[in-house]
Amino acid sequence: MYKIVVNIKFKLVSKSEGETKKIAERVVKEFILEKNRCLVFLKGELGSGKTTFVRFALESLGIGEDKFKGSPTFTIVNEYENNIYHIDLYRIKSMDELIESGIYDYFEREGIFFVEWPEILHDKPNLLLEFKELGDSVREIYVYSS
Amino acid sequence: MILAFDTSCDDTSVAILKRDGSYVNLVSSQDEIHKKLGGVVPELAARRHSEVIAHLTKEAIDRAGLGLKEIEYIAVTVGPGLLPSLLVGVAFAKSLAYSLKLPVIPVNHIEGHIFAPFFKRELKFPFLSLVVSGGHTHLFLVKGIGKYRLIGRTLDDAVGEAFDKVARILNLGYPGGPVIDMLSKSGDPYRFKIPQGLKYEKSFNFSFSGVKTYVKNLVNKMGALSKTDIADIAASFQRASIDILLEKTVRASKELGVNTVSISGGVSANSYLRELFKKEADRQGFKAVLPSKEMTTDNALMIAYRASLDLTSATDDYSTIEANPSLSV
Numbered sequence: 334m335y336k337i338v339v340n341i342k343f344k345l346v347s348k349s350e351g352e353t354k355k356i357a358e359r360v361v362k363e364f365i366l367e368k369n370r371c372l373v374f375l376k377g378e379l380g381s382g383k384t385t386f387v388r389f390a391l392e393s394l395g396i397g398e399d400k401f402k403g404s405p406t407f408t409i410v411n412e413y414e415n416n417i418y419h420i421d422l423y424r425i426k427s428m429d430e431l432i433e434s435g436i437y438d439y440f441e442r443e444g445i446f447f448v449e450w451p452e453i454l455h456d457k458p459n460l461l462l463e464f465k466e467l468g469d470s471v472r473e474i475y476v477y478s479s
Numbered sequence: 480m481i482l483a484f485d486t487s488c489d490d491t492s493v494a495i496l497k498r499d500g501s502y503v504n505l506v507s508s509q510d511e512i513h514k515k516l517g518g519v520v521p522e523l524a525a526r527r528h529s530e531v532i533a534h535l536t537k538e539a540i541d542r543a544g545l546g547l548k549e550i551e552y553i554a555v556t557v558g559p560g561l562l563p564s565l566l567v568g569v570a571f572a573k574s575l576a577y578s579l580k581l582p583v584i585p586v587n588h589i590e591g592h593i594f595a596p597f598f599k600r601e602l603k604f605p606f607l608s609l610v611v612s613g614g615h616t617h618l619f620l621v622k623g624i625g626k627y628r629l630i631g632r633t634l635d636d637a638v639g640e641a642f643d644k645v646a647r648i649l650n651l652g653y654p655g656g657p658v659i660d661m662l663s664k665s666g667d668p669y670r671f672k673i674p675q676g677l678k679y680e681k682s683f684n685f686s687f688s689g690v691k692t693y694v695k696n697l698v699n700k701m702g703a704l705s706k707t708d709i710a711d712i713a714a715s716f717q718r719a720s721i722d723i724l725l726e727k728t729v730r731a732s733k734e735l736g737v738n739t740v741s742i743s744g745g746v747s748a749n750s751y752l753r754e755l756f757k758k759e760a761d762r763q764g765f766k767a768v769l770p771s772k773e774m775t776t777d778n779a780l781m782i783a784y785r786a787s788l789d790l791t792s793a794t795d796d797y798s799t800i801e802a803n804p805s806l807s808v
Contacts, residue, residue, distance in 0.1 A: 379644055380692030384635055402805075404636045404688070406643075407488070407614035409561055412805055435525040435563025468696060 341478045348471050353382060356474060357389035364460050364478055365390070370443050374451040377464030382472050386462065387419050387447045394445070405449075409436060416444030423450040480545070481552045482536070482575075483783035486528045486568030487560030487588045488614070493535040494779035495543045495550075496787060500599060503542045504773060504780035507531050525563035532571050547579060552793055554584040554786035556591065556779075558806030565802035573797045582793035584786040585800050589808045591781035593621060596741040596770040598784045606768070607737045609728045612744035612776075613639035613654075616685050618728060619808070620735060624789050627808045630731060631683025634676075638720055639746050641687040645694050645716050649709050659713045660749050666707075666714030671697065673719035683731050685723065690716065721752045725759060732765055741768040748775040 347353040365371050373390075375383040384404045391401060396413050405411040405421040412418055418439060422431070431437045431453060440446065440456065451458070463475040485492040491507040507527075540547065555572035558565060576583045592615075593608045604626075608619045616633035636644070639656060646655025651662070674693050676686025694716060701708060732740050742756060753769055760767035774781055786792075794800070 378695070379648065380688070380695050384688060388635070398634065401634070403633055404640055406640050407612075407637060408559075410804070412562075433526045434561075435566075436561070438563070466692060466695075 341476065343476050345474045345476065346471065347382075347474060350385065350470075353386060353472065353474075354389040354392070357386050358393045360460075360462070360476060361390050361393040364476075365394070365445060368445070368459070371445045371460065372440075372456060372458045373445070373447050373460045373462065374454075374458040375447060375449045375462050375464065376451065378466065381464035381466040382474075383449045383462075383464055384421075386464070386474070387449070390447065391417065391419070409434075410439060416442065418442075418444055418446045420446060421449040422453055425450075425453060428453050428455065480549050481554050481584075481783045481786055482539070482550045483554040483586070483779040483786060484532065484536075484568040484572050485556040485588065485591070485777060485779040485782050486532065486564050487556045487558070488564060488777060490777050491528045491531045491535055491568075492777060492779035492782075493532065493539045494783045495539050495545070496780065496783035497543070502780055502783070503539045504778055505535050505539050505542075506776070506778050507535065525561075525567055528564055528567040529571075532567060536571075536575075550579065550581060552584055552786065552790065553579075553581050554586050554782050555800070556588045556782050557585040557800060558587065558803035560588060560802075560804055562802060562804040565804060569800060569802045573800060577797065582795050583797060583800050584790070584793045586782045586785050587806055587808055588777075588782070589615065589617070589806075590627075591785045592743045593619060593627070593741075593808070594785050594788065595743045595774040595781040596747075596768040598770070598774060598781070600768065602788075603739060605737050606739035606741055607728065607732050607735070609724065609740070609742045610744045611638050611724065611742065611746035613637055613643065615639075615744060616687070616724070618683050618731060620731075620737065629808070630735075631685065631727060633685045633687060635686055635688035636691070638685070638687055638724060639744070641690050641716075641720060642746065644691045645713070648691065648695050648698055649704070649712060651709075651713075656745060656749060659717055660751065662710045663714035663717045663751060666710030666712070668711075668714040668718035670711040671715035673716050675719050675723040678723055678726075683727050685727065687720065690720065717749070717751055721749065721755060725752070725755055729759055729763060729765070733763075737765075739766045739768060741770075743770050743775065745776045748772055 402411040461477040465473040481496045483494045494504040496502045553576045592610045605622045616637045618631035620628040643655040651658045
């Protein structure tokens, strides 16, 4: 059984890390769980909360804090069990560089991909999350699903 | 004599370590090497590693004034790192070993960093090892070769990443470490109170993700920044982040009763860190060990050195040598 959700867009507001954690749980449950392949894009400025969100989403997927490998900005790809990937394309300048680096090959696999700074990709995500930091730890998270 | 390779991330590095301790250590991003190879190529490309590695190897052997016949072991980084990049080094090392009929020593890149400060120095256990770079902020208790206990780490961004991102917010370019270090010398490190993640938590864990949000908001609020403002932000950020690293590391050494403390990785090149670390060591009576500048960033000499500490891990069964991007210590 699965639900078909077309172009859902809604806005969630988080006022604390605790609330972000609940939002991440909800997003994982509604849009990511039980999928063989799910491409999740996370957009937003530096410090808008993308990595924190992924940390909580991974926790909902059974990867606890002790197994979390931290931000992938430097490593680019952090691989986890059950074909879960946390990818950060911040340091990659172009699609050519992505292909030359061999990193694009990852996207041909099955699995769940959390991709920060996905702007250079031409692929269409299953889920797009946009983060806005409004100060005083208030964040808006826009959710688009196709 | 050991010939070693490291292709775990951006740079390709080849080193030769002789039995008498003399060495050659080449890194693809070194200016002279860069010029020799010519052209501008993407920084981050597995293909670039494969184009560069053979040239670097030949250059290293020429500079060492030796022939291939004098190599006794081949050492290679097998992880952690970026898989496509690691594969290049591992495949090259194995092919060369096969053709020269030499044993291969697989090395963990992080262990390379852990031991780098002890190269040509007395190595005595136990010691505390803080590894700080773009990808790591990890504190280990090292009881022996292969005996490590992770006692603290970053829960989010690595400290080197925080340097890069603050530099980006201040429009200072990449990488951020050297330029922030330089600007901080003329800045006021007490002008801004930059957050120190998990400062009041008893654990030895760190958190640096709050820093970039704070600096970004600060910059937005201040509007047009003068040169003084930029230097002050850089200096305040540098002081806050280095202070928390040292504070927790020194506290760990006291609580665990460990008298030797080392810091390595790219951020250990930071001049404020080096100065303060030595000062604290004198004041608090522990032994501070820092790598030479050349050994702070990713390089193959530290891989050769780590390999030399345990030659029994050398093997002729190449099928057991595999790249593992998620390798831990």
